[in-house]
Amino acid sequence: MPKVETFDRIDVLQKATEIFHKKGYNGTSMQDLVDVTHLNRSSIYNSFGSKLGIFMQVLSFYQNAGNKKMGTEIVKTHNASDTLQSIFEWYLNDIIKDEDRKGCLIVNCKSEMSNQEPLINSFMVQNQEQMIALLEDVVHNGQMEKVFNEKQTAGQYALYLYSSIQGLRMTGILNTNENELRNLIKTVLTVLY
């Protein structure tokens, strides 16, 4: 059997995620990745195949990390209303704590590459479906609990919330006022009650 990978894959993906998030896909060079990961060029190619290859793994890493962290917040809630609140609260916190105001890696990537790169497009379609399915589930529960209205179907509200989240992430790039953002969220959620 051969020599085995010596580097910490999680750590490398973490560093790669940071630089891609900060500079975007086209703005990040292979040299940037070599610098921040402290991996050799050939090790990156050997382990990830290509720049697009490592970026796809970065996207999944970012998505999974977000899901996991948001999930731990969600499980603390006990009704649909609180769940939705905590989802938006998580996004708000993610915006506030990022002093670089980079926005969401996935939203940024969608606008940069979705219309150009089939692999990215597929990822984005899957991401949207997953997000909307989650939101639809929450809304549906809230409607069963009679705390959300039924003027629109859960699916329709899910698309509205998904779109609102993307808007929130874009707005958070320039607007740093926590109170304004919190009020924005409140306004968004008003529709459901």
Added chain:
Amino acid sequence: MPKVETFDRIDVLQKATEIFHKKGYNGTSMQDLVDVTHLNRSSIYNSFGSKLGIFMQVLSFYQNAGNKKMGTEIVKTHNASDTLQSIFEWYLNDIIKDEDRKGCLIVNCKSEMSNQEPLINSFMVQNQEQMIALLEDVVHNGQMEKVFNEKQTAGQYALYLYSSIQGLRMTGILNTNENELRNLIKTVLTVLY
């Protein structure tokens, strides 16, 4: 007196806008610009200074073209409710008619560069202020007409609408269903009534 510019500046900016819109700032090369504008490399530098220079002019061109076209729709309306409807209808149409699903050049640029390039950041701040001022004015009128509620101030609703528009533009990149988008808009506007 010297020789004067021979090329059509509007036409050049139009072509440059198309390629920047399709490929993004970092994805567009000077060679791309030479190819699509049919201008010589040195003519571009002589007239626009740099890649960032021509891009800044492209951003303004895109912004002005949008304002103008949306303006002609707005003047046809006679109350705040119709005005807001026609604004969103304009964005919907802009999404539907773009078979490349590129999204909004300004939103895309904001996510790609706002955190990296001061000139871009300034443009985006100005763009946001302009957009919000316009929306605030419309909402304020609607509130005076008693057709919009006053649960939130016009300024608060303006930020909500601005955020919703960005969300709509991001959603429109992947979602091509006109009915779903129209329903999304309807849901967004529900808040005001």
Added chain:
DNA sequence: ATCTTATTGAAATGATCGTTTCAAAATTAA
């Protein structure tokens, strides 16, 4: 201990990046 196989390190690949150079061409005021 040796064989096998994969990961490394360092250098080099050709292509493309944004920008500059400079002489030739072109235009208008005098």
Added chain:
DNA sequence: TTAATTTTGAAACGATCATTTCAATAAGAT
């Protein structure tokens, strides 16, 4: 028609791009 001035065209700039090459290194299996 000439002088003044700027735009053009074509080539070249050094730097950087993503990717490849290949010998040296390292480690589990026999």
